[in-house]
Amino acid sequence: MKWKDQLNSVKCKVLNIKLLQTVCTISKKIKESLKKRIKNKKLFIAISMTIGSLSLLYIGGVIYFTGHFYWGTQMNGIKIGGSNLEEAVTKVEDTSKYYILELRERQGQLELIKGSDIELVYQMSKGITEAKENQNPWSWPWHIFEATHLEVTKEISYNPQLLQDKVNTLTCLTDQYIRKPVDASIKYIDGSYQIVEGDKGNTVDPIVLYTAVSKAIKAEDKILDLDKQSCYKKALYDKESKKLKNLQDELNHYLKAEITYDFGDKQEVIGQTQISSWLSVNEQMQVVLDEEAVADYIIGLANSYDTLGQERYFTTSTGRRVKVKGGDYGWKLNVQDEIGEVIELLKQGKPVKRMPLYTQSALKLGKDDIGSTYVEINLSKQYMWFYKEGKLVVKSDIVTGNLKKHYDTPEGTYTLDYKKPNAVLRGPGYATPVKYWMPFNGGIGLHDASWRDAFGGEIYRTNGSHGCVNLPSKVAGDIFSNIESGVPVVCYFEN
Secondary structure (H helix, E strand, O other), rough: HHHHHHHHHHHHHHHHHHHHHHHHHHHHHHHHHHHHHOOOOHHHHHHHHHHHHHHHHHHHHHHHHHHHOOOOOEEEEEOOOOOOOOHHHHHHHHHHHEEEEEEOOOHHHHHEHHHHOOOOEEOOOOHHHHHHHHHHHHHHHHHHHOOOOOOOOOOEOOHHHHHHHHOOOOHHHOOOOOOEEOOEEEEEEOOOEEEOOOOOOEEEHHHHHHHHHHHHHOOOOEEEOOOOOEEOOOOOOOOOOOHHHHHHHHHHHHOOEEEEEEEOOOEEEHHHHHHHHHHHEOEEEEEOEHHHHHHHHHHHHHHHHHOOOOOEEOOOOOOOEEEEEEOOOOEEEEEEHHHHEEEEEEHOOOOEEEOEEEOOOOOOOOOOEEEEOOEEEEEEOOOOEEEEEOOOEEEEOOOOOOOOOOOOOOEEEEEOOOOEEEEEEOOOOEEEEEEEEEEEOOOOOEEEOOOOOOOOOOOOHHHOOOOEEEHHHHHHHHEEEEOOOOOEEEEEEEO
């Protein structure tokens, strides 16, 4: 390259000498022509000097701009007017030292990558040389007072390892700075499921960042917005995710299934808050209904409202309040089937009022489930009352199980199993026919005892029955005519 520059310099000098000789010859001829025409010697001398000066100035300009750029020249925005080729190349290529790429990060953070950090080099000598060769030095008077804007292609290069090292040490990639993205989620808020925005975080993908930085440097960009260039790792689900919206709809569908239970003196409602506690979303983004929790809830209802075999308080016909234990009368919730019903109703997403499924029912809902139709047997007083729809049908002295022989009639609240006329009561060593048979506790029941001529008092202690409740025939008949299966029979001791 050096010998070529020297050759060009020699050519320029030869050219300039020829130009000077040509201008001198022209100037001489002009003077000779003027001398013939202008008789005033002083005027001739003045005009000759002016023409000579202008000629010399023009030639000087031609010579100067043969080796220099026009004064108003800018190349790629850099002023190079009056510079020779070497100076122009240096000025333009040295701008790489001042290149700065500004990285705009989240939360308003800024970081810089300087050209000097990565040995950035602009190679434009070829383009600048071509631009210089295309400049016509003879035209310099027409360009002396105007700006000339030139653009040449840059060959941009840098040290890839230094760039990689610089990127690796950026604050946005340090552990102390990084905040991982968090998926948007669905939460139960004020009666409905709502999508809650997650956290975009600020975790940068180093590979994407390096590629974006390289591209920006080659394009001579001054600013690189990491968000716009998708340099950040994204959460799997954001607030606009179709998957989340579908899950939201499915969850809210469950909440429509309000289930109201009627337990007589009280209601239980499976409402939105309760239902929401049974719902969740698993790792596969599927709605999960906690069937075990549903089962626990139904078991809780059974524990609260089942009355079968439960100890209960009973107000006697004499106004006393007694505690009655045992028996087979009362409500018994069908837990297993009811669990299945509730799960299905929740999936349907419809509000419903219903009674739960029972394996056994009583005459009245609620804790006081005996109702107004029942048989009351005071084992201590050996007395009986039968009420139907709140009205006393019959009352009577009775004889219950023989205490001496340990045939005690057990206390408890029982259900009348059925009634049968003209039955034969059989047991070890006996077979006794009766007209009115009304069992309520296995082989124990109400029946007429026509063989007795006395009832009540202390008879039961030594001459009682095998456990049944012996009644006068007429009393037994009155009860038989008015009672139906399912009526409670309350047997109690009165202290």
